[in-house]
Amino acid sequence: MTGEIQKGSITALIGPNGSGKSSLLSLLCGLTLPTTGQISLNDELLTEIKRSDLAKKLALLPQSNPVPATLTVSDLVTFGRHPHRPWYKKMAKEDKEIIDWAMIETGINSYSERLLTDLSGGELQRTWLAMVLAQNTDILMLDEPTSWLDISHQLSLLKIVRRLNQQYNKTIVWILHDLNQARQFSDRAILINEGQIVNQGNAKDVINAKDISNVYQTPVKMHSLDDLQILWPEEQV
Numbered sequence: 001m002t003g004e005i006q007k008g009s010i011t012a013l014i015g016p017n018g019s020g021k022s023s024l025l026s027l028l029c030g031l032t033l034p035t036t037g038q039i040s041l042n043d044e045l046l047t048e049i050k051r052s053d054l055a056k057k058l059a060l061l062p063q064s065n066p067v068p069a070t071l072t073v074s075d076l077v078t079f080g081r082h083p084h085r086p087w088y089k090k091m092a093k094e095d096k097e098i099i100d101w102a103m104i105e106t107g108i109n110s111y112s113e114r115l116l117t118d119l120s121g122g123e124l125q126r127t128w129l130a131m132v133l134a135q136n137t138d139i140l141m142l143d144e145p146t147s148w149l150d151i152s153h154q155l156s157l158l159k160i161v162r163r164l165n166q167q168y169n170k171t172i173v174w175i176l177h178d179l180n181q182a183r184q185f186s187d188r189a190i191l192i193n194e195g196q197i198v199n200q201g202n203a204k205d206v207i208n209a210k211d212i213s214n215v216y217q218t219p220v221k222m223h224s225l226d227d228l229q230i231l232w233p234e235e236q237v
């Protein structure tokens, strides 16, 4: 089945553990090569785009990142500029402006000189997001960006990403395990099961009780809460 990510949209990759979401994201980023099929970006085959050029078009926030002990917040965000300047060149005014912008957009500018090891989980995740943002790409790929965050920090991060999409027309592809959040914060969804795309389209259509029950092998119902519709497991303990 052919899958499509629409420019300027937020697309959620959803599916059970081990269904192939991270593998698909890795393929979309050119980190792994497809054994069959093709992936193209704006009509150009991904395999024909130089890695250094690809890094100017898309940025990936992986699922887990080791925390370098001696680095500060601004050091890490500066790494985001790497694809845009050779290691031997000093940072230009434009690099500094983009780094400052990324830190302001993610709300981390007030602690830019703190060590990464001194940050809370929520602060650290926003710092990683700022680093990815400093890469200044049109496309952001985020692998489970809200895992390990409490509900308030999850919402804060989801809102930052949605603002980046709406204000700067960033194309977002993210993996989210919370199906209600995926439904609420994404325009589109791709439902994956056992390495296959089961359904794709408008997030509100794809994330429906019937398909989710089937794919996750867990009966769920859709409930209305004010104007919000939420999925809830049918069986309560």
Ligand SMILES: Nc1ncnc2c1ncn2[C@@H]1O[C@H](COP(=O)(O)OP(=O)(O)OP(=O)(O)O)[C@@H](O)[C@H]1O
Pocket (backbone or CB within 6 Å): 015, 016, 017, 018, 019, 020, 021, 022, 023, 024
């Ligand atoms: N490097 C690899 N070599 C071999 N098999 C792999 C490799 N990476 C992942 N897999 C397998 O591919 C399948 C899909 O894994 P993947 O990590 O893409 O799933 P996922 O949907 O992202 O899962 P989760 O929600 O648990 O993160 C799994 O069965 C996994 O064991």
